[in-house]
Amino acid sequence: MKNSLELAQNVRRTALQMVHQANASHIGGALSMTDLLAVLYTEILKVDHAAPKWADRDRFILSKGHSVASLYATLAWQGFFPLEQLQNYGKDNSLFMTHVSHKIPGVDFSTGSLGHGLPFGLGRALAAQRKKLAWRTFVMLSDGELDEGSNWEAILLAPHLHLDNLIAIVDYNKIQSLGSVADVLPLDSLADKFKAFHWAVREIDGHDHAQIRAALSSVPWEPSKPSCLIAHTVKGKGVDFMENQLRWHYSSPNAEQLQNALSQIS
Amino acid sequence: MRTAFINELIVQARIHPEIFLVVADLGYSVVEPFAAEFPDRYLNAGIAEQNSTGLAAGLAAEGYHVFTYSIANFPTFRCAEQIRNDVAYHQLPVTVVSVGGGVSYGSLGYSHHAVQDYAALRTFPHMTIAAPGDPAEAKSCVDYLVKNPGPSYLRLGKAGEPNFHADALPGLTPGLFCPAIQETGKTARKIFLTTGATLGLALEAAKELGPEWSVRSLPLWSETVKEDIRKQIASLDTVVIVEEHLSAGGFASYVREAIGNDTALQGRIYSVALDARVCGLVGSQKFLRKEGGLTVDHLLQVTRNVSPK
Incomplete structure (x- = not known):
């Protein structure tokens, strides 16, 4: 699928159906990053659905592994595996665990515990730099995840190593596990923090495909610096009763709620 | 090392x-x-x-x-x-x-x-x-x-440890005990089994005890080779396991897991590890080993409690 808007719509619908069927959690964060994924997988990432392990592919690491429903849906719609397989999401003896799994075609790294993706991605970016290879490493982080100190170890090191092939994307939906980011542990000014650590930083509306495209198609933004895209997003984006509601970090839509949600996205 | x-x-x-x-x-x-x-x-x-x-x-x-x-x-x-x-x-x-x-x-x-x-x-x-x-x-x-x-x-360990093996040890295999240290009884059915830096300690004790005892070490081990461990234990009469680790969850625990529910084999196993009282104590390695019960005297004392075969 080449059209990012169409892909985003399909991914939202599929992700909603997946979490409903599996009675799974985390639909809010899956919907907040859907537009980012849609642009990444249609226009930015050099990946090949027919050869998921292609050596020269760009690496994509989902550090906020709990939001995997929209990544699995994206990969399925992009042809990495048949859509029907998503019916196994969260089911007994399924490879499709409800945190991202490297056993799924197109997935490079399993996460679930937060704060692991960026250090791992830094290592991959360092490997590419040392081997003089052109592929890039993209890491999708949540905002709440930035409470984890391991991220800041990597944020400190990456500019020192001049890893301009490393791109961190923060899905800044402003809500974490037990409340708003502002109440639990404020990040402001997140852009200033990354800049102080010597990253190149841009802030965009994480649901505006043109802005996402413009930002990610022009990395690295500054020579020898890693890039951090702070994408301001809405948790539960696209479903009115899910938007900005903490509850949808946990709840799974029942049949009636699913139909309501799907009707809003069609 | x-x-x-x-x-x-x-x-x-x-x-x-x-x-x-x-x-x-x-x-x-x-x-x-x-x-x-x-x-x-x-x-x-x-x-x-x-x-x-x-x-x-x-x-x-x-x-x-x-x-x-x-x-x-x-x-x-x-x-x-x-x-x-x-x-x-x-x-x-x-x-x-x-x-x-x-x-x-x-x-x-x-x-x-x-x-x-x-x-x-x-x-x-x-x-x-x-x-x-x-x-x-x-x-x-x-x-x-x-x-x-x-x-x-x-x-x-740190630096400066002596070599106890007289020869190089090519081809180590996980789960298989190293050859007996030369000075100790090569065919003994009573052994000290060590992993890590307790090899020298066991060797001192074995020298006191004579050729009935030998020292074997196992520098490579994993979950997947437990059956190999069990088989080797089954060919021996007494195994005194010596490790510089708390007794909880360490190498002796691992060996006991490898043996499983075979009570006869379990009866052949003795363990000398650090007592948890060393947690928080300060001093030289020698001092802490002594306080934790990891001494030649303790090894010899354990061997005296070994059931006659």
């Missing part, structure tokens, strides 16, 4: 371009020759063990065999989840190297006493534990780990 380790790593790195060394700002007067010879395969990641281990996994995912190096508990407990999830679960070739196993860094205090490391790391999937007892074993462990890259933990 750390000298044997770095020398062997340098030798191996000349042959294996995939070897990469990541240090967390430790290794003064140890790692410099590696850094000088292989600058493209060396990184000081700063005092940041979680990131060091995570990025090591990332490097390993791209074809490197990464050795992470630090002291005591820093490369293990500080980043246990990175080892568990990023390295072991993904079956990536990362060897975590810790210098100062046991109570080697005695006077530096509890933070520097690595006495629970076997207990934690041996339970992670796909992990191989490498705990050499002398420089010869250290060299051979590195050779094995390079030839069999995977998630692994190399526990070293």
Whole structure:
């Protein structure tokens, strides 16, 4: 699928159906990053659905592994595996665990515990730099995840190593596990923090495909610096009763709620 | 042992371009020759063990065999989840190297006493534990780990330990005891079984006891070779396990798990490990071993309690 808007719509619908069927959690964060994924997988990432392990592919690491429903849906719609397989999401003896799994075609790294993706991605970016290879490493982080100190170890090191092939994307939906980011542990000014650590930083509306495209198609933004895209997003984006509601970090839509949600996205 | 380790790593790195060394700002007067010879395969990641281990996994995912190096508990407990999830679960070739196993860094205090490391790391999937007892074993462990890259933990003492094995030890195999130390009874059915830096201690005790006793060491072990352990125990009358680790969850616990519910074999096992009272005590390694019950006298006392066969 080449059209990012169409892909985003399909991914939202599929992700909603997946979490409903599996009675799974985390639909809010899956919907907040859907537009980012849609642009990444249609226009930015050099990946090949027919050869998921292609050596020269760009690496994509989902550090906020709990939001995997929209990544699995994206990969399925992009042809990495048949859509029907998503019916196994969260089911007994399924490879499709409800945190991202490297056993799924197109997935490079399993996460679930937060704060692991960026250090791992830094290592991959360092490997590419040392081997003089052109592929890039993209890491999708949540905002709440930035409470984890391991991220800041990597944020400190990456500019020192001049890893301009490393791109961190923060899905800044402003809500974490037990409340708003502002109440639990404020990040402001997140852009200033990354800049102080010597990253190149841009802030965009994480649901505006043109802005996402413009930002990610022009990395690295500054020579020898890693890039951090702070994408301001809405948790539960696209479903009115899910938007900005903490509850949808946990709840799974029942049949009636699913139909309501799907009707809003069609 | 750390000298044997770095020398062997340098030798191996000349042959294996995939070897990469990541240090967390430790290794003064140890790692410099590696850094000088292989600058493209060396990184000081700063005092940041979680990131060091995570990025090591990332490097390993791209074809490197990464050795992470630090002291005591820093490369293990500080980043246990990175080892568990990023390295072991993904079956990536990362060897975590810790210098100062046991109570080697005695006077530096509890933070520097690595006495629970076997207990934690041996339970992670796909992990191989490498705990050499002398420089010869250290060299051979590195050779094995390079030839069999995977998630692994190399526990070293400090520097200056003597060689107890008279000969080099090519071809070490996980789960198989090393040949008996020459001075001890080669065919004895009563053995001290050691892993790590307790080899010398067991040797002293065995010399007191004469040819009925020998010393065997097991520097390489993992979950997958437990049946080999059981078979070797079954061919012996008495096995006194000696380890510089708390008794809870360590090497003797591992051997007992390997034997399972065979009560006859369980009855052949005796354990000498550190008593938990060493936690928080300060002093030299010798002092802490004594306080923890890891002495030649204690080993001899245990052998006197062995049931006659």
